[in-house]
Amino acid sequence: MATEYRDDGDGEGNGTAAAAAAATPTAAVARSPRASSSTVGHSLDLPSLLPLSHQHPLLTAAEYDVDAFLLSRIHIPLDELRAELREYLGVLREELVQLINDDYEEFISLGTGLRGEGERLKGLQQPLSGLRGQVEIVRDVLKDHQSAVQAQLDERSALREEKALLELLQRLFETLARAEALETVGDDTERPKVVQRLAGEYTQLVYLRNKARAEGCKVAETASPRIDALRTRLSHDLASILTGALGAHDEPRIKQCLRTYDLIEGWREAEDVVRSLVHEFCTRTITSSALVVPPSPTAPETPAAGKALDRPHRLTGASLLDGLYNRVLAQVETYTPLIAIAHSVSPEFDFFAKVLWPEIGTAIVDNLGNVIFSAGRPDELYKHYTTTHRFLTIFEGHAPTADAVIAMRESRTYITFERRWQLPVYFQLRWKEIVSALASASTVSSPRASGATGWALPQSEAAWNAFKQCWAPEIYLPELSHRFWRLSLQILSRYGGWLSATLATYKVGDDEAAAQAQEDAVLRFAAAAVADIDQLTARIGDLALLAELGLSVPFPTSLSTQPYTERIVAVLQRRCAEPLKFVKTVASQFRATAARPGAAVTASHFIPTILKPLNLFFEPRPTLREKYQAEWSVLVVDHVLSNYASILASVRKTEDLLRRHRGARRPGFSLFGNAGVPGTPDAEEGRFKTQMLADVNALADDARKLGVSVDDMGSWLELKEVVVASD
Incomplete structure (x- = not known):
């Protein structure tokens, strides 16, 4: 318990x-x-x-x-x-x-x-030990039987593999016997079909031999010489068939032959067959003597049966090199069906980039290199280069795809071919020609009048000629466009620097006669510079080659007419303002002369001479008058009117002081007072005001003739205010 x-x-x-x-x-x-x-209670809120x-x-x-x-x-x-x-x-x-x-x-x-359970467990231990022994005996018997069964299965598997290998060898030798039997079957007309069957048997033989080799069978090696001999015979037959089909322009046979090549994976063998034909043609046609001796007349082409004569695109030049390239293009035309068929049969064929171009390009470099790659003679090099690349453009038109053209241009033959032209050397020779002519023209410092060439300065003409040469069709090469572009910018920069340096040499001294001559020289040079810069910019914009480049903006000439325009306007402003000094003499002239009743009021004698320098400047220069007369006249007239108003205001102050000084003794003369009784100072002042109005109106009319709208000018309003002002 x-x-x-x-x-x-x-x-x-x-x-x-x-x-x-x-x-x-x-x-x-x-x-x-x-x-x-x-x-x-809930009324108290105490902690709980x-x-x-x-x-x-x-x-x-x-x-x-x-x-x-x-x-x-x-x-x-x-x-x-x-x-x-x-x-x-x-x-x-x-x-x-x-x-x-x-x-x-x-x-x-x-x-x-749990009392007494230990004895019972000990009683169970002995039967369990006997049972374990019996189980182990049964397990060993089962393992022996399993090993025997596995040995039988392995033996059967080995027999099965040996049987399969024997069957494989039997098929191999049976196929080999059939293939060897086909070597002598059929005549020339049936031979292509027999060769196609033979190619199928050969493909099966290669498969069976490779499978037997993978099994480690030495017997298969005994058939290798016979299989190799069969391949040699097959290659020989295919080469004969392909050569004959190409010669007969038989497109179905060409297609059948290429399919057979594709079946036996003989793409390179087919290319070798065509390469031998192209090489033979190039060796016979592309020779150095072809550019020296005119070719012998050839028989005209005849159309094939059922086909009209199709003239392919050819070079239009009449030189020997054009004729040679046309013969090459004619031969290439014969391979056009082969190229198209090969592209449709298998992409592994590449007759265009791996056969035609390497043979033709190598023949040109090896046989014509000393003739067409003449870098020391730029004119000849240009002709050969442009002709050759027109030929290449037509040749590339026979390519089946754009990838074939890319493969051609990335080939070692094409890269070597392009390097042989030595285009940097060609550019250096052209650069020397262009710059030498420009440098010799820059030494001439005196401008000349416009002649038949249309240029005011010889340096401008030289700069244009140099620039035009950079983009001349007989000099410019697209591959050197970046170099000619840089040279063009250098030419314009050098020309602009010469203009600026020459303009800086014209300085006006203190001597009036020398200053007048120096100003005349400045006007002539600056006007010539402005006209030539405008003409040069216009001609550059009209160049055909620059237009073909498709530039989104005009060519950056970096030439500005502003410095020369400012010098011209400054000289004209000074010359037009010089007659204004006579304005101060008008008052003294009225004091010294009496009034003539009924006499018409005309402009003063110096008024027509104020804007005369403008007319004299633009009269011999119609180009500048058409483009710049209105613009420059506004600047000159505005300057003249401002000075005129300033001088009249100064005269008014002087007359006011004089009138106050004389007022105590006698009636004084007032320039800007109201008109009074005839003969009095007021009347004389009215006469002077009328004269001033006539003068400024005449000056405004002269300005309007030059295209200047004086009514909207602030200096004109200021001048009128000074004239009509009164005390």
Whole structure:
């Protein structure tokens, strides 16, 4: 029978468990004055404490925090807290005793029920050992039977493989016998079909031999010489058939032959056959003597049966090189069906980039290199280069695809072919020719009048000729466009620098006669520079080769007419403003002369001479007059009117001072007073004002004749205000 477990704990005696069992959480809460006070009513908001139990959050946490527990009961005295903890300790001990008492009886019963089981287990050990021995005997017997069965299976598998190998060898030799029998079958008309069958048998032979070799069969090697001999005979027959088909232009036979080559993977062999034909033609045709001795007359081409004569595109030149290239193009035309058929049969064929071009390009470099690649003779090199590349353009038109053209241009033969032209050397020779002519023309410093050439300065003509040579059809090469572009910019920069340096040499001195001559020289040079710059810019824009480049913006000439325009306008402004000094003499002339009643008022003698320098400047220069007369006249007239107004204002102040000085002794003369009685100073002042109005109106009419709208100019309004102003 199970014995009940008792806990004799410390400090509280044996009755602690019973007392703790009687003390419920409700009672503990009831004994706590703070806890009970929180339940009196809902009107007081006092702190409430959770009783200590198994559901308390601080006691059931994963990690027990002593500080948090003590802070939650900070308002309870230590004595009450100790009593509360001891009560909860008693509850825990009581529950522990109850758990032990519940499980102890079952534990004791388990120990009693297992008595005598050891003897029974020992009794079972001997039968189990015998059973294990019997199982091991059966397992060994089964392994022996399994090994015997596996040996039989392996032997059968080996026999099966040997049988398959024997069948493979039998098929190999049977196929070889059939193929050898086909070598002597058929006449010339049936031979292509027989060769196609032979190619199929050869393909089967290669497959069977490779399979036998993979099996390690030495017998298959005995058939290799016979198979190789069969391949040699097959290649010879295919070469004969392809050569004959090409000569007869028999496209069905060509296609059948190429399919046979593709069947036996003989792409390179087919290319070698065509290469030998092309090489023979190039050796016979592309020779150095072909450019010296005129070719003998050839029989005219006749159309094939059922086909009209189709003239392909040819070079139109009459030189020996053009004729040679035309013969090459005619021969290439005969291979056009071959190229098209080969492209449709298999992409592995590449007669264009791997056969035709290498043979033709190599023959040109080797046999004609000393003649056409003459870098020291630029004119001949240009003719040979342009003719050859026109030939290449037509030749590339026979390519089946764009990829074939790319493959041709990326080939070593093409790269070597292009390097032989030595285009940098050609450009250096052309550069020397162009720059030498420009440098010799720059030494001439005196401008000349426009002649038959239409240029005012010889340097402008030289710059145009140099620029035009860079883009001349008989000099320019597209492959050197970047070099000619840079040279063109250098020519224009050098020309512009010469114009600026020459303009800076014209300086006006203090000597009036020398200054006049220097200004005339400045006008002549600046006008010539402006006209030539405009003409040069227009001609550059009209160049056909530059238009073919498709530039989105005009060629950057970097030439500006502004510095020369400013010098021209400055000289014309000074010359047109010079007659204004006579304005101050008008008042003294009116004092010295008496009025003539009824006389018409005309402009002063100096008025027509004010804008005369403008007319004299534009009269011999119709080009500048058409483009710049209105613009430059506005600047000159505005300057003249401003100076005119300034001078009249100064005269007015002088006359006002003179009138005040004479006012005490006699009636003074006032320039801007109202008109008075005839013979009085007021009347003389009115006469002067009338004269000034006539002068400025005449000046405005002269300006309008030059295309200037003076009515909208601020200087004109200022001048009229000064004239009509009165005290």
